[in-house]
Amino acid sequence: MDKMPKWADVILTPLISLILAMGISALVILAIGESPWEALKTMVQGALGSSYGWGFTLYYATNFIFTGLAVMVAYHASLFNIGGEGQAAMGGLGVALVLLYLPLPHWGLALPAAMIGAAAFGAAWAFIPAILQAKRGSHIVITTIMFNFIAAATLNYVLVNLLRPVGSMDPATARFPASTNLPSLTDMAAAIGITWGRNTPANITFLVAVLACFLIWVLIWRTRLGYQIRALGRSEPGAVYAGISPVRITVIAMLISGGLAGLMAINNVMGEAERLVLNAVEGAGFIGIAVALMGRNHPLGILLAALLFGFLYQGGGELALWTSIPRELIVVIQALVILFTGALDNMVRMPLERLFLTMKRTSRGAVK
Amino acid sequence: MTTASDMLGGRSDTAAPAAIELRGISKAFGAVQANRDISLSVPRGTIHGIIGENGAGKSTLMSILYGFYKPDAGQILVGGQPISISDSQTAIRAGIGMVFQHFKLVQNFTVLENIILGVEDGALLRPSLSKARGVLKQLAAEYQLNVDPDEVVENLSVGHQQRVEILKALYRQADILILDEPTGVLTPAEADHLFRILKGLRDEGKTIILITHKLREIMEITDNVSVMRRGEMVASVRTAETSPEQLAELMVGRKVLLSVDKQPARPQAPVLEVRGLTMVDIDGVERLRGIDLDIRAGEILGIAGVSGNGQTQLLEILGGYPEKGAKVSGDVQLNGAPLPLSGRGCDAGQRRRDGVGHIPEDRQVEGLIMDFTAWENVAFGWHDAPEFNKGWLMDNDAIRRDAQAKMERFDVRPRDCHLAARNFSGGNQQKIVVAREIERNPDLLLIGQPTRGVDIGAIEFIHKQIVALRDAGKAILLVSVELDEILALSDRVAVMFDGRIMGERLPGQTTTGELGLLMAGITDTQNTPAEAGIPPETTHDMPEGRA
Numbered sequence: 001m002d003k004m005p006k007w008a009d010v011i012l013t014p015l016i017s018l019i020l021a022m023g024i025s026a027l028v029i030l031a032i033g034e035s036p037w038e039a040l041k042t043m044v045q046g047a048l049g050s051s052y053g054w055g056f057t058l059y060y061a062t063n064f065i066f067t068g069l070a071v072m073v074a075y076h077a078s079l080f081n082i083g084g085e086g087q088a089a090m091g092g093l094g095v096a097l098v099l100l101y102l103p104l105p106h107w108g109l110a111l112p113a114a115m116i117g118a119a120a121f122g123a124a125w126a127f128i129p130a131i132l133q134a135k136r137g138s139h140i141v142i143t144t145i146m147f148n149f150i151a152a153a154t155l156n157y158v159l160v161n162l163l164r165p166v167g168s169m170d171p172a173t174a175r176f177p178a179s180t181n182l183p184s185l186t187d188m189a190a191a192i193g194i195t196w197g198r199n200t201p202a203n204i205t206f207l208v209a210v211l212a213c214f215l216i217w218v219l220i221w222r223t224r225l226g227y228q229i230r231a232l233g234r235s236e237p238g239a240v241y242a243g244i245s246p247v248r249i250t251v252i253a254m255l256i257s258g259g260l261a262g263l264m265a266i267n268n269v270m271g272e273a274e275r276l277v278l279n280a281v282e283g284a285g286f287i288g289i290a291v292a293l294m295g296r297n298h299p300l301g302i303l304l305a306a307l308l309f310g311f312l313y314q315g316g317g318e319l320a321l322w323t324s325i326p327r328e329l330i331v332v333i334q335a336l337v338i339l340f341t342g343a344l345d346n347m348v349r350m351p352l353e354r355l356f357l358t359m360k361r362t363s364r365g366a367v368k
Numbered sequence: 369m370t371t372a373s374d375m376l377g378g379r380s381d382t383a384a385p386a387a388i389e390l391r392g393i394s395k396a397f398g399a400v401q402a403n404r405d406i407s408l409s410v411p412r413g414t415i416h417g418i419i420g421e422n423g424a425g426k427s428t429l430m431s432i433l434y435g436f437y438k439p440d441a442g443q444i445l446v447g448g449q450p451i452s453i454s455d456s457q458t459a460i461r462a463g464i465g466m467v468f469q470h471f472k473l474v475q476n477f478t479v480l481e482n483i484i485l486g487v488e489d490g491a492l493l494r495p496s497l498s499k500a501r502g503v504l505k506q507l508a509a510e511y512q513l514n515v516d517p518d519e520v521v522e523n524l525s526v527g528h529q530q531r532v533e534i535l536k537a538l539y540r541q542a543d544i545l546i547l548d549e550p551t552g553v554l555t556p557a558e559a560d561h562l563f564r565i566l567k568g569l570r571d572e573g574k575t576i577i578l579i580t581h582k583l584r585e586i587m588e589i590t591d592n593v594s595v596m597r598r599g600e601m602v603a604s605v606r607t608a609e610t611s612p613e614q615l616a617e618l619m620v621g622r623k624v625l626l627s628v629d630k631q632p633a634r635p636q637a638p639v640l641e642v643r644g645l646t647m648v649d650i651d652g653v654e655r656l657r658g659i660d661l662d663i664r665a666g667e668i669l670g671i672a673g674v675s676g677n678g679q680t681q682l683l684e685i686l687g688g689y690p691e692k693g694a695k696v697s698g699d700v701q702l703n704g705a706p707l708p709l710s711g712r713g714c715d716a717g718q719r720r721r722d723g724v725g726h727i728p729e730d731r732q733v734e735g736l737i738m739d740f741t742a743w744e745n746v747a748f749g750w751h752d753a754p755e756f757n758k759g760w761l762m763d764n765d766a767i768r769r770d771a772q773a774k775m776e777r778f779d780v781r782p783r784d785c786h787l788a789a790r791n792f793s794g795g796n797q798q799k800i801v802v803a804r805e806i807e808r809n810p811d812l813l814l815i816g817q818p819t820r821g822v823d824i825g826a827i828e829f830i831h832k833q834i835v836a837l838r839d840a841g842k843a844i845l846l847v848s849v850e851l852d853e854i855l856a857l858s859d860r861v862a863v864m865f866d867g868r869i870m871g872e873r874l875p876g877q878t879t880t881g882e883l884g885l886l887m888a889g890i891t892d893t894q895n896t897p898a899e900a901g902i903p904p905e906t907t908h909d910m911p912e913g914r915a
Binding site: 218222223224227230231234235237238239241242243244245345 | 492687688689715716717718719720726730733734735736737739740744747748749751752757760761762764913
């Protein structure tokens with residue numbers, strides 16, 4: 001069995017998919033009478049042309065890294081966790097409770113405490129679908145998506161009835177104590193004498209996310225637990241033969257997955273909003289599925305894919321601001337990217353594989 | 369092989385056009401040349417055997433004949449007329465019928481409904497059904513193909529289901545019948561009946577192509593035989609003019625030892641003692657009904673039987689992972705210490721630490737993770753072993769070194785531990801599993817179907833390793849549906865039927881006929897092992913008879 005070289009698999013395939021998606025997006029933009037070239041320029045300028053744009057791109061990317069990693073860990077155990085949205089929302093609740101009710105004098109203390117709160121709430125929200133899947137065989141896709149709705153309704157109730165400050169009309173918590181505010185990337189750059197960005201939401205959580213990518217790579221490919229997760233994901237009867245408990249590993253993988261999704265709240269709730277508002281996740285849980293798919297369920301791929309989707313988010317926002325292209329069209333463009341890089345992956349991959357095979361055969365035939 | 373058609377004569381007139389003829393068929397999948405310039409001529413009214421190791425290209429060739437694959441080059445002639453078989457419908461119209469190894473029947477349809485499936489004569493079923501009923505009656509009378517037309521297929525035995533497949537082909541007016549490994553799931557008696565049917569069909573002028581890897585069947589029933597090796601047709605000969613040894617040599621490309629070379633066993637202290645092992649599965653079906661077994665150090669106990677009579681459940685329970693929801697009772701002792709059959713201690717990992725190795729029945733589903741590399745598979749099941757771990761992390765370098773050494777010692781090819789398991793041939797995959805389990809030096813080794821889908825060369829090697837482990841004083845439980853393998857390797861043979869041990873025999877003092885009767889659930893009282901000289905505590909004939 002010959003396969004195509006690894007670089008073609010991990011770089012060329014998504015790149016071609018991306019170009020195809022961009023080509024069709026260009027046609028759509030042409031069809032509504034705008035210039036695709038101008039649109040692209042606006043997007044690149046808005047998302048990557050300034051440190052301000054980069055600040056937003058990195059902020060969005062941070063969200064997507066966490067939700068992408070969440071999907072990835074579950075995927076390796078052959079579980080499709082589409083509950084990232086709800087798990088991230090519950091993570092936000094965890095962050096809010098920790099920061100509002102624990103006296104934390106400095107962000108250096110507040111960050112680990114809030115991370116524990118976020119991960120614990122996210123993991124707890126994933127635990128019920130996990131145990132239902134492991135013990136009762138209730139399909140995790142169904143249960144996690146139902147838990148998204150339950151999370152949204154629960155949060156609504158908690159914000160309106162329990163956490164809303166007396167007299168406020170806004171269904172949101174009070175601001176977190178100023179001592180717990182995370183340093184932004186702008187502050188951190190300034191500390192080492194670099195002027196970078198201004199008023200951007202990107203904060204230290206981006207570095208936490210990059211660190212998480214590395215740790216998850218170690219977990220999946222270097223530890224015994226990762227080995228067991230991957231074995232269970234590839235063959236459940238095999239795992240049973242090898243003495244790996246499907247119930248235990250299913251639950252653990254989902255706890256890690258939910259914890260990662262929950263950790264996203266460090267970025268959007270603690271780092272950016274500095275209070276918990278309604279709908280704080282804004283669909284990042286679902287974008288994580290596309291990010292994991294495009295990133296080939298590898299942390300490095302997820303990092304790159306998250307940056308791309310961060311760019312699309314920020315660039316899309318700019319597009320709506322500066323051109324007459326409606327905001328809905330940005331969703332169309334994002335959908336096309338998801339469609340081509342995720343769902344239609346084989347459309348590009350299979351012809352490419354054939355191409356490499358013929359190339360290989362002709363070169364080998366020459367030797368024979 | 370342009371001379372094939374001249375060389376081979378059937379029972380009918382050799383001057384008539386061959387029933388089916390292939391000229392220069394080639395087919396490649398990617399870089400793999402599955403069939404290379406195959407030529408074959410099968411005279412009308414003959415049984416033609418096609419024999420070859422796994423991966424020799426037999427199934428590809430038959431799939432081309434049935435229209436599943438399009439050949440890259442070459443020509444197919446049916447009855448002297450060149451035709452292009454683009455799909456199975458064309459093949460059926462050309463009079464080709466196929467009986468697959470895995471039956472393609474609708475389990476909850478009746479026999480009649482299955483037979484007319486796809487060839488109904490109109491929107492209403494009744495006319496087709498009554499027509500089929502008539503045809504079926506006639507076929508049954510002509511060829512001993514008796515099946516109750518109104519029985520639901522899932523209630524039929526495997527042998528009868530196979531008859532339904534043959535009837536399906538005949539109902540579609542097949543003149544050429546292709547059977548792919550037809551006896552793999554049959555008892556010897558059922559296989560004999562099948563052969564009688566096939567001979568009857570041949571005598572009526574039908575042409576039969578029989579694909580198999582069992583030399584005995586080829587010798588027994590075919591008129592001519594073609595041998596495939598690595599995608600090429602290396603020989604076509606009259607069966608009467610060849611011998612099993614010659615065919616084996618042609619298949620492998622070198623001389624092969626067909627029998628296993630072993631000394632008499634020197635059994636010592638008992639290692640495994642099983643008493644009254646019973647298992648009821650989640651649906652309330654009793655799968656094991658009071659199994660008693662003993663295996664001593666330094667002996668191989670073979671379990672013969674048609675698959676599905678409880679062998680899988682026995683292996684799984686001893687291996688520490690009974691089916692989900694199953695109720696297991698009885699007493700199992702390993703080296704005098706009781707093995708837990710349920711609850712906390714009943715765990716495949718714990719069994720390994722207790723000294724039970726296990727080569728599972730299906731290496732592709734259980735024994736290996738096909739997407740894992742060879743080195744990752746060498747740690748499979750042993751991933752907790754201290755030498756494979758370094759604190760929190762797995763010591764991948766140590767695993768790779770161990771894998772490379774094992775592949776060296778067991779001659780796994782290609783010798784590349786970074787290759788995914790699915791990229792090895794069946795024999796080399798099995799060698800990885802065998803190396804992993806045997807080199808742990810277990811006190812008791814459970815073996816299920818050690819050579820299923822394994823080529824002859826690797827079979828020879830694996831058999832040697834099993835015998836060597838026995839000679840090192842280990843106890844071995846061998847389950848196989850290949851009676852020849854059981855007889856060649858075992859020191860004692862127990863026959864399983866319907867969750868019971870029907871009797872025990874010594875391989876040198878029994879016949880396949882006798883074992884076949886036991887496999888079919890027919891007990892007799894003669895020739896008990898006690899009379900054959902085995903200590904009485906190891907005999908487990910079931911005097912109480914069948915329910």
